[in-house]
Amino acid sequence: MLILPHTAFSAWVECQVRTWGQRLSWIWILLLGVIVLNVIMRYLFAEGRIEFEEIQWHLYSFGFLFGLSFAYVSDSHIRVDVVREKLSPDTRAWVELYGILLLLLPFILLVLVSAIPFVQYSWANSEVSQAPGGLPLRWLVKGLLPLSFLLLLIVTLARLSRVMAFLFGFPAGIDDGSASPTEPLSQQEPPP
Amino acid sequence: RDGAEQAVRPVDEAAVVASIHWRIPVAFGTNLPALGDNILYVADSLKAATAERISLQVFEPGMLIPVFSITEGVRDRKIEAGYTWLGYDAGKIPATPLVSAVPFGMEPWEFTAWYYEGGGRALTDELYAPHNVQPILCGIIGPETAGWFRKPIDSLEDFQGLKIRFAGLGGIVLQELGASVTMIPGGEIFQALEKGAIDATEFSLPVVDQQLGFDRVAKFNYFPGWHQTFTAAHLVVNRDVWQALPDQDRALIDMACTAGVIRNLSKGEALQGAVMAGFAAKGVSPRKFPLPILRELKKVTDKVLDEEARKDPAFARIRASQQAFLETYQNWKSHAYLPRDF
Amino acid sequence: MSAGDVLSVLMFVSFIVLIFTGFPVAWVLGGLAVIFTAIGIIARVDFNLPVFVNWDYSTLVADRIWDVMNNWVLVALPMFVFMGLMLDRSGIAQRLMTNFARLFGGVRGGMAVTVALIGILLAASTGIIGASVVLLALLGLPQMQALGYKPELAAGTVCAVGTLGILIPPSIMLVLMADRLAMPVGDLFLGALFPGLLLGSLFVCFILGYAWLVPEVAPVPANRQPVNRAVLADLGSAILPPALLIFAVLGSIFFGVATPTEAAGVGAFGATVLAWMNRQLDGEVFAQVLAETTRTTAYIFAIFIGATAYSLVLRGLGGDELIASLLKGLPFGPTGIVVAILFFTFLLGFFLDWIEISLIILPLVGPVVIELGFNIVWFTVLFAVCLQTSFLTPPVGFAIFYLKGVAPAGMTVGTIYRGVVPFILLQVLGLTLVFLIPEIVTWLPAQAYGSQ
Ligand code: NA
Ligand code: NA
Numbered sequence: 001m002l003i004l005p006h007t008a009f010s011a012w013v014e015c016q017v018r019t020w021g022q023r024l025s026w027i028w029i030l031l032l033g034v035i036v037l038n039v040i041m042r043y044l045f046a047e048g049r050i051e052f053e054e055i056q057w058h059l060y061s062f063g064f065l066f067g068l069s070f071a072y073v074s075d076s077h078i079r080v081d082v083v084r085e086k087l088s089p090d091t092r093a094w095v096e097l098y099g100i101l102l103l104l105l106p107f108i109l110l111v112l113v114s115a116i117p118f119v120q121y122s123w124a125n126s127e128v129s130q131a132p133g134g135l136p137l138r139w140l141v142k143g144l145l146p147l148s149f150l151l152l153l154i155v156t157l158a159r160l161s162r163v164m165a166f167l168f169g170f171p172a173g174i175d176d177g178s179a180s181p182t183e184p185l186s187q188q189e190p191p192p
Numbered sequence: 193r194d195g196a197e198q199a200v201r202p203v204d205e206a207a208v209v210a211s212i213h214w215r216i217p218v219a220f221g222t223n224l225p226a227l228g229d230n231i232l233y234v235a236d237s238l239k240a241a242t243a244e245r246i247s248l249q250v251f252e253p254g255m256l257i258p259v260f261s262i263t264e265g266v267r268d269r270k271i272e273a274g275y276t277w278l279g280y281d282a283g284k285i286p287a288t289p290l291v292s293a294v295p296f297g298m299e300p301w302e303f304t305a306w307y308y309e310g311g312g313r314a315l316t317d318e319l320y321a322p323h324n325v326q327p328i329l330c331g332i333i334g335p336e337t338a339g340w341f342r343k344p345i346d347s348l349e350d351f352q353g354l355k356i357r358f359a360g361l362g363g364i365v366l367q368e369l370g371a372s373v374t375m376i377p378g379g380e381i382f383q384a385l386e387k388g389a390i391d392a393t394e395f396s397l398p399v400v401d402q403q404l405g406f407d408r409v410a411k412f413n414y415f416p417g418w419h420q421t422f423t424a425a426h427l428v429v430n431r432d433v434w435q436a437l438p439d440q441d442r443a444l445i446d447m448a449c450t451a452g453v454i455r456n457l458s459k460g461e462a463l464q465g466a467v468m469a470g471f472a473a474k475g476v477s478p479r480k481f482p483l484p485i486l487r488e489l490k491k492v493t494d495k496v497l498d499e500e501a502r503k504d505p506a507f508a509r510i511r512a513s514q515q516a517f518l519e520t521y522q523n524w525k526s527h528a529y530l531p532r533d534f
Numbered sequence: 535m536s537a538g539d540v541l542s543v544l545m546f547v548s549f550i551v552l553i554f555t556g557f558p559v560a561w562v563l564g565g566l567a568v569i570f571t572a573i574g575i576i577a578r579v580d581f582n583l584p585v586f587v588n589w590d591y592s593t594l595v596a597d598r599i600w601d602v603m604n605n606w607v608l609v610a611l612p613m614f615v616f617m618g619l620m621l622d623r624s625g626i627a628q629r630l631m632t633n634f635a636r637l638f639g640g641v642r643g644g645m646a647v648t649v650a651l652i653g654i655l656l657a658a659s660t661g662i663i664g665a666s667v668v669l670l671a672l673l674g675l676p677q678m679q680a681l682g683y684k685p686e687l688a689a690g691t692v693c694a695v696g697t698l699g700i701l702i703p704p705s706i707m708l709v710l711m712a713d714r715l716a717m718p719v720g721d722l723f724l725g726a727l728f729p730g731l732l733l734g735s736l737f738v739c740f741i742l743g744y745a746w747l748v749p750e751v752a753p754v755p756a757n758r759q760p761v762n763r764a765v766l767a768d769l770g771s772a773i774l775p776p777a778l779l780i781f782a783v784l785g786s787i788f789f790g791v792a793t794p795t796e797a798a799g800v801g802a803f804g805a806t807v808l809a810w811m812n813r814q815l816d817g818e819v820f821a822q823v824l825a826e827t828t829r830t831t832a833y834i835f836a837i838f839i840g841a842t843a844y845s846l847v848l849r850g851l852g853g854d855e856l857i858a859s860l861l862k863g864l865p866f867g868p869t870g871i872v873v874a875i876l877f878f879t880f881l882l883g884f885f886l887d888w889i890e891i892s893l894i895i896l897p898l899v900g901p902v903v904i905e906l907g908f909n910i911v912w913f914t915v916l917f918a919v920c921l922q923t924s925f926l927t928p929p930v931g932f933a934i935f936y937l938k939g940v941a942p943a944g945m946t947v948g949t950i951y952r953g954v955v956p957f958i959l960l961q962v963l964g965l966t967l968v969f970l971i972p973e974i975v976t977w978l979p980a981q982a983y984g985s986q
Contacts, residue, residue, distance in 0.1 A: 048355055132359070
């Protein structure tokens with residue numbers, strides 16, 4: 001098991017993401033409510049609304065996009081651990097370092113570079129839904145994509161600072177004690 | 193003089209040799225007769241005419257780029273060109289329904305007359321120029337069916353509370369008439385219709401709808417296709433790419449598309465009769481909306497189109513052009529053709 | 535081989551190698567998209583090779599993620615995840631499973647069979663594998679673990695049964711296939727029903743047989759009471775509410791109240807009401823369920839997002855054409871061709887996911903198979919079973935990855951890899967049966983629609 005030290009930066013970022021992730025998770029209740037309401041209205045009152053259908057995927061997009069960072073902070077993204085479980089903490093940290101630098105950060109940058117003009121174009125044309133009675137302000141929901149990846153960039157940098165603190169002692173790790181609990185890099189417990 | 197000609201020649205030859213290989217994402221599967229397979233005809237004829245120098249590699253819907261994003265991908269030159277239905281851009285360019293499919297719109301040949309001879313082409317180019325896209329009319333089909341219904345529609349009241357999947361301006365018209373319009377995803381239509389989660393759906397030509405199996409689950413197939421009297425498809429090319437092409441290549445592509453238009457119309461018209469003849473055996477009855485319903489639909493459509501024109505100057509401009517063309521054309525149309533019901 | 539072919543193979547191999555470093559699968563997929571775009575550009579610019587990817591092309595990734603965002607069908611995923619978590623964290627699932635265990639207590643493997651049966655019911659309400667695997671894992675894994683089941687058997691059961699959702703209608707995979715082949719989706723839905731049930735029965739038989747032969751893999755509860763009237767009454771009160779919930783989900787689809795997507799929301803709502811009625815819904819449980827829903831949904835979608843970037847670039851390099859040309863080169867007679875296509879698809883399934891395979895191969899082989907005179911519904915269902923298997927086959931089995939995300943501590947990907955092996959063999963057996971007895975597929979559509 002590998003426990004990464006926190007840095008001042010990572011402790012603050014991860015604490016914020018955890019708090020806000022928890023709060024924004026109420027979006028699923030909202031989604032559930034909209035679905036049930038739409039079903040009832042359409043079935044009982046023959047009053048289906050396209051706005052409600054669109055709100056559903058707006059909410060869901062919001063939930064899963066910002067969830068990417070929330071899941072990253074708790075290290076919930078799926079890893080194939082067949083070989084990994086045999087690796088030493090040091091090796092794991094190196095994998096993490098190279099993975100972030102060569103795979104994750106470039107991917108985040110690709111999405112950001114792609115998404116910003118994508119949103120700009122929508123904004124410049126005041127894009128609306130093309131469905132009859134669909135929602136306006138399409139750029140707003142498209143904007144969720146770069147915003148959520150910006151957040152993912154920040155939490156990735158926070159994680160990078162922790163990996164560097166572990167490997168090189170720079171930036172300096174902090175003794176964060178109970179204020180911000182250290183998350184194990186892997187969720188696994190050591191074998192009993 | 194001779195010297196000047198010789199100086200020009202080699203340049204032209206160099207331009208001719210450059211081959212064109214475009215990846216063409218399409219909005220409709222090429223396995224859908226008339227609706228989707230026309231681009232294959234266009235690609236094949238270009239290939240044959242240029243000995244494979246111009247090759248369009250067709251990519252099925254969603255393989256490269258989501259269907260609704262084709263024009264946008266072309267604009268940013270993520271891909272050089274695509275084959276799509278311009279109405280998908282209505283969210284950003286509200287006037288696009290007028291040049292792709294419009295309720296109570298023109299007959300297919302009226303549309304091509306307006307497009308090629310009545311200023312339609314220039315207006316379409318102008319509509320897309322700010323988006324850095326060159327649209328080229330490349331296919332057209334006749335009216336679609338007015339939808340598949342689980343129960344008959346005898347009067348306007350039957351639209352009240354009717355749960356129907358319906359896209360575009362026609363959907364707004366039905367909403368005005370009290371229908372509960374939904375845009376459930378294409379993949380869920382069949383089951384929703386079979387189980388009764390929706391009462392009716394609109395989709396495409398009978399030959400396409402039959403492949404999707406709507407005739408199994410909804411027995412009332414309504415006509416005429418008031419909401420889509422023609423459906424036009426365009427080859428959209430990035431404007432920079434288009435303008436950098438040598439004249440002869442632009443001419444070749446334009447010719448292939450113009451041929452595509454008449455071939456597409458011919459195929460669409462040729463296929464439907466046999467399909468509809470087969471419906472009776474499956475217990476499907478093709479029906480026509482009674483005239484009073486059509487009149488009311490037309491009235492509401494005019495209101496909706498006026499409202500769109502009020503909101504968007506380009507919409508107003510194109511609509512005015514089409515109306516002016518039709519007014520003149522009517523002099524001919526109303527006299528020249530045989531009445532066929534005598 | 536062209537330069538693009540070489541790069542495609544390289545991209546493929548890199549993926550397999552890199553996921554074993556233990557870096558998250560989603561980011562390996564996404565990162566490789568960037569790296570191979572760069573390599574493609576270098577190959578063209580510096581070495582003048584005919585490779586078509588460039589940065590503009592790869593920025594299509596935004597449009598493709600947008601396609602995931604506005605995909606209404608996928609809204610069902612967080613809703614089913616929420617439903618599973620709510621049933622689990624509120625204790626309803628545990629109570630349900632414990633009572634089932636009392637009912638089937640005398641039967642070795644009874645708990646795994648229960649999970650399988652619930653999985654089959656669940657398959658009829660969702661076609662999204664991530665949703666069913668997570669839901670079944672939450673319902674069944676802790677209980678099987680508590681009884682001392684062999685982790686491999688528990689994991690294999692959840693994974694295998696979880697994948698049935700994409701075969702038993704409604705199924706987004708069948709919809710996509712019908713679309714690709716321009717055939718009525720109703721035929722496919724009905725055609726896939728019996729093969730799906732057949733596979734489910736094979737799983738159940740295997741679990742029972744295995745537990746009977748090797749009792750320690752699936753121990754019976756130690757403190758088992760005899761089944762009497764009092765136990766049955768208890769059972770009723772524990773089983774009835776969740777059973778009603780499952781039937782509410784199924785019923786809302788079958789009676790035309792809701793689309794399958796909306797049915798997921800109805801199920802999530804129902805689970806919340808149940809938890810509330812059982813007085814097991816306090817603020818803490820609620821907060822836990824919600825946060826966990828976000829995390830679980832996010833790790834599944836991270837893979838979707840990474841995979842869409844990866845496949846964009848792979849396609850740009852010409853990976854599709856490479857696979858197609860391999861397939862076209864197969865030298866066999868008619869039946870041989872069908873067998874070869876299925877075998878090839880099965881092999882591809884070890885590494886690629888179903889969307890890629892359906893998009894690449896199906897349009898290619900469909901017309902060939904029709905021309906050879908085979909029943910296309912039968913063939914497509916066989917193809918679908920092959921692809922369903924691809925979710926299970928290591929190293930790239932998405933059902934395995936989804937299960938890993940919610941599996942209890944100590945259950946590694948290696949455990950799951952071992953656990954799915956017998957079920958993969960059962961899939962092959964099922965596939966063979968359907969191949970030899972086409973009526974399993976063709977009978978039902980013929981009865982219902984009078985076609986073929
Ligand atoms: Na299903
Ligand atoms: Na696999």
